[in-house]
Amino acid sequence: MEAHPIYDALDIDLVVKVLNHTAFSPFFTCMIPIFYYFQGARWPDTILVVTLAYTIGVSAFWFLKWYSRLFRNQGSLLFGPPRFDWGDQIVVITGGSSGIGELIANTLAVRNVCVVVLDVNPIVTENYNITYYKCDVSKWEEVEATAKTIVEELGHPTVLINNAGVVQGKRILDLTPADIQQTFSVNTLAHFWTLKAFLPEMIKQNAGHIINISSVAGMVGMAQLTDYCASKAALISLHESLRYELDHQYKAKSFSFAVISALDEQHSQIIYLPFYANFVPFLAIMPSFVRDFGQWLSGCDYSMEKFVKVSGRRPEEGPAPKTNSIEEERAKDD
Structure with missing residues (x-):
């Protein structure tokens, strides 16, 4: 070993x-x-x-x-928010069958939370309280039909985690119309569909939690990620606009935007990970050579050169080529 x-x-x-x-x-x-x-x-x-x-x-x-x-969060200086009761929550996670979504789903399931995963592929898990619904969240008709089924079988969701995302990893001239359509449909439009499906009841109850998982790529440009960066920038704008719409138009004061630890606090937050992502918004006001140095230091313009698309592959793209992951290599060593 x-x-x-x-x-x-x-x-x-x-x-x-x-x-x-x-x-x-x-x-x-x-x-x-x-x-x-x-x-x-x-x-x-x-x-x-x-x-x-x-x-x-x-x-x-x-x-x-x-x-x-x-x-x-329109909070009180003297009193904190009430305790967040995980046992009463129904959490919907889009793209929850793999990656970050799968990790969040299993982490919440350990807390005895009723977790609903929406994905085109089933989630492989031993947690009994995770319910999977096959749903292409990029299509409004599927989201609408699935949402009705969830309400009938489980009840109205109280937490929505918009996690689904897809990366093409191609140069702009290599992107096909289908690639671009899929990127924006999954990374941007899907958020509109899930909000339209689950937000009305949250507004009616004046309580709910919405988590939009974006990317630092939405704040800067990166080579071979033109479509991805643009779709995530749109998501960031959607997130901020939604916050003000809920606060000032719907007067929904109880809403929160966060991940697990922030849900415990019940405070609306924007969480930047890793830490250096906190400084990315300031790059826009820096001299261009500082911005370019940061871009060079991160290596982000070359990070997609050997990228192989695995998730979100369309039928015409065929199966993903087999590659040896780090875990597989370690397993061989063991």
Whole structure:
């Protein structure tokens, strides 16, 4: 069996998580000036002034971030949202038979949640509380019919996770009309169909949770992803517009946009993963050479050169060619 070093799991997100609980934690940093005070430092000693200013700065940052989320959710300064009861939820996940969707479906199922997976392929799982419905979410007629069946058999969904997506990985001149149609139908239009199917009852009940899973590709352009980037940019715009429509037109104050941990908090959030994705929106105001450097550093313009489309293959594309995955290679080593 091949040994794998412990630092295989080390990435920027882990480093940032550690820093958030140490160097950038208000609780941790407030101990620093206190430590120096008991070591004999007195005002206005430089070390005391600097550490106190740093503590105030860190605390102000987290307070503003917390208050911004509270304001976005029309929350109370004194009272938090009620406890989220997972046992009462019916969660619909599009594209839930593989990838991120499958992971979310099985994670929620462990919490004894009633999970509904909409996909063109069945989900392979041992969790009894996952119900699969074959549905091509890119087609309104199928979404509408499936939604009616779900309501009749299980009840009205309370959480909608729009996860379905497809990648062609081709240069713009190599994209066929069918490729482009499929990309926008799955990555963008499908969200309209599921919202039209499940949102009316959520608005009626004035409660619900909507999760739209987009991509950093929707904020920047990347080679061999022209259709994908454009479809995800449209999704980001849809997400933001939906938020304001729910807040100001439908007066639906209880809605939330999040993933599992954020659902527990019941606060509307935009979650950027991995961590560096938080800085992508600022690239638009940077000098072009800074933007190009970031593009080069990430290698995103060349990441699709050996891409092989696996999911979402149309009949005319035939089956996906067999490739040895990392897991298969490790299995051979074992």
